[in-house]
Amino acid sequence: MSGAPVKEQRVTKQRTAISAALDTLDDFVSTQELHRLLHEQGTPVSLATTYRILASMADDGELDTLRNSEGEAVYRRCSATSHHHHLLCRVCGKTVEFEAPEVESWAASMAKAHGFTQVQHTVEIYGLCPECSATCVTQAAAPAAP
Template sequence: MSTPSADSQAPRRGSEQRVTRQRLAVSGALDSLDDFVSTQELHRLLHGRGESVSLATTYRILQSMAEDGQVDVLRKDDGEAVYRRCAVEHHHHHLLCRDCGKAVEIEAPAVEQWAARVAAEHGYTQVAHTVEMYGLCPECSAKRQ
């Protein structure tokens, strides 16, 4: 995981978000994690560190950070949102372990080309897409054998 920089806490897209104690606590906790985390898991981590941030505030901060492009958000099979500060700041996808939650950031040029071609074939412009792959990481696969 990369070392957090001063820029990692600054809004990226012109957001007017105030830098509060709670926002710094959420940002710092995310910087310490390698994998995706749910709002409730992050809230428990914050309280374990002695931070007093309500669950509602944790949720609002994560939503704001996602809107500002500071974190990636995925929807698990059950619909729950999970968040992660990604090292890659450009468009990318994830390979996510269904058991332990480990995530690998991947680039997929073939997917990008396919998406552009399909959009053009149908006359669409300004197209966005999300591709997430789920499976078992090598460690979880080995545990099952």
């Protein structure tokens, strides 16, 4: 048997609280946002511990991670267990998971055409969700205040 040994994580009160909080969220969340939420719920977890546990959970494949427009890591427990992508609203953070076989085919053909092997990719699409689009249109159509 080969490969790296499986790292077993200690189940602490803090890790359990962070995991439970993530289960209640539908969208990506930053470490600081999650830390604030935990404290609002009365769960005393330090910011450093929150950073460490989220990074560990992401390393273990329990969370998806990406960078927001400010370059900050954000985390989400996704419902999809297979490779997938995300649509993300730039205004409210709403996230939609989707699978895209055509993207997978395109990525494989590009890699093959250029001799690349063991290829991985990430596709995240940023835009405005229907609700934020409607709000932007409504605000743009409203007359300016005198």
